[in-house]
Amino acid sequence: MHNSVVVFHVNGREVSVQGDSGQSLLDVLRNTLHLKATRMGCGQGACGACRVMVDGHAMAACETPLWSVEGKHITTVEGLGTREAPHALQTAFIEEQAMQCGFCTSGILMSAAALLQRQAQPTRQEIVQVLDGHLCRCGAHNRVIRAIEKAACKSAAV
């Protein structure tokens, strides 16, 4: 562990973070950059609650060390869309009321956004495959799948 400055982009803005190189991206996002929507679920990369996009790929922020994101582009839920200009996934999740407690939602949105970015019209099977990296305990699974399918249709139509 050593203290260093790491420069990267979060939600389109360049940030320069001083921290232990072994510090997790999750800790930096939540406690240094005060971006609280990325969730701590297990700290072992096993539940998907902390997924963010790193250069377009969904990754577990709890297992991503700070040093590894030097120069990379990170997107979190805060940067996915706004109330004025929502991402198709955000609109679809609201329309389908696709959650119960919503704790797993941020991570799922980022995985789904990464999927739609590389494949505008994924099959149901491809969606489910991506979602298997996420755990949901409330049983909102079918609503989540429906919302992603809906967002895929809409973004493909644009």
Next chain:
Amino acid sequence: MSESLKAHPRLHQWLGLSAAGQVQAFSGKVDLGQGISHALRLIVAQELRLSPAHIDMVPASTHTSPDEAVTSGSLSVQHSGAALRCAAAHWREICRSQMARRCGVDAATVRCANGEFSVQTTTQTASYAELTTAQMWHSTIDTTQVQSPHAAQDIGASPTKPKAPRPDIASKVFGEFEYIHDRVLPSMCHGMVFRPGTLAAELIVNEMQALVHHVQAQSGVLRVHQDGLLLGVLTETEYALSRVVKHIEDSVAQGKFWRCHAEVPDANDLPNWLKAQPLDTTVVADTSHNPPSNAAQYVHAEFHRPYVQHASIGLCCALAQWTADAQQLEVWSQSQGIYNLRRDIALAFDMQPEQVQVSHVEGAGCYGHNGADDVAFDAAWLAQLVPGRPVRVQWTRQAELGHAPLAPAMAVAIQAGVNTEGHIAEWTQTVWGQGHGTRPGRGKTPALLGTWQTAQAQPVTMAVNAAMAVGGGSERNAQPPYDIASVKVLNHRVLNMPFRVSAMRALGAPTNVFAAESVMDELALRCAQDPLAFRLAHLHNTEQTRAAAVLQQAAHMAGWTAPRPTHKPEGWGRGLAYARYKNTGAYCAVVVELVVEEKVKLHKLWTAVDLGHVIDADGAINQIEGGALQAASWALCESAQLNPQGIASNNWESYPILKFSDMPAVEVALMSQPYEPSLGAGECSSGPTCAAIANAIFDAIGVRMRAMPFTPDNLLKTIEADHTSAQS
């Protein structure tokens, strides 16, 4: 009249107006991910003839909210909803009278719409804010105003309810929502409490002393506090804490700091372990004094479920802050019962309850008594070390799965006999299991894990069952819902608790319904009857109409009575089950279609539910589907792994739950019952889902599963056992 209203009879205890003109509604029931505050908001909006957007549900707090005990048992709409409905109707009608006086007209001519009162003969209008006097807030709520003769004339007073999405969902989707984990208070520090994995343990003093010295030397560590079996650490940052946690948890897993020697119930023989313990036996129901039955054939079978874990996706978290003089304590918690937690925290620190305030902040999904209250004690205990500073404690995944109470294991034996006419003549159901409650707020000593582990340890709270009047615990749904002349139900509460157990969604209902509905299918088979027809034949009384209706509806949705598909795949099967939750709550029937290959693959679930008057249909459907899918996970894969050091299944690898790719499609139908009282939705589907899966497995491969979970291993064992008994 609801108990909530009896205890809090005045208008200001339930409703208020903010300076910005928003209606504020106060409830003692809390959001646990189930969206209850939205259902309550819709009730208030409907009664006030206001858009739901004008109603703010004030987060529950001992500072402001009525004491409505625990948010549990699918009772929030019945209890808090009924109280808020009365309060809102009362307010509306006293404002209507005020408007009538002001305009010199009869109250019958005053209409209320969109929060405005008007009189047809004049152009005057007035709002709630304009009509409400200071005295009104202190008036006693007149519960008869819900049926006010003037109310029906209001525009928007029709039974069609305001349709509005849950506002928290948008806020969660845009990353704006603040869970308890996200709360930051000025000068906040971070803490963790380390503890042995079992209730009974012995400190390894030299190892602990070495650890204390080691941790004290780490950078960022503020305080290290050892007391009894507990080790508390406070740090300035969450990162500094995470480094300490990693160091300690690795050694904890190796049993370095405590000698633990819990008695471990034999996972391969749980029923006999339960039966061999000291028991507290009660007769739940007994009509066996009726003339002896003329049963011609019997089914005698025994069922069981292992210990099950809460396994929330979030971690238990709390914040606590003492005043500098250590006289007052403020706690922020995701607890299901803020007043109960306040009471036990006060007991733990030898204070008056009024010296402690607890405010609810939403956590991740909560499905029963998890570690929420315990982590609140942990935070308060650590915060004593830094009076004036707030302390945040968030359990780790290992602690979350390793220290939260388990759902009790259960065994259920049923002996049932049918007569020559194919009618069930007698039914005896016997239940063995620990009590389903060790919640705080109910005993002479605190029911908080940490208080049992300090040097001045309080006694461990033994698990008890709720009274039958509120549905019981292990005996929940142990009485068959069918027309049977001779019924006897016994409950043996196990008085030994080597691992802490407590309430998990639906308590004893899933196991009792799994057992009873499996036996119903076995009896139907003996009588060569269709499972649906056999059940309906035992539900022909007029008071069973609603039960029969949900069964018929679910069967209709699933095409039950149509010929079986001709090209069904190998291992295809379907099963059906029914229960009325607690025998007094929601009616629910489930049909499951599945395929048994190397594992059980669920294809589809059809569910028909009668909730009486439905407040928030989409929210109710969400809860019913969620309850069914969570129960499917219990039924197919969940079982806590125990060893003498504690709960070994303390990560997602060792405690798997069903994944997205395992989930069946689900169709939910709500029966239209606008004139029947509302019934809670959150727990009704659990039991019938477990049972319908077991019945579908039998339909698919002719194997009767009597023990959850129905894993490939357990399927194989059952097949082999069936084979052996067929040969002998």
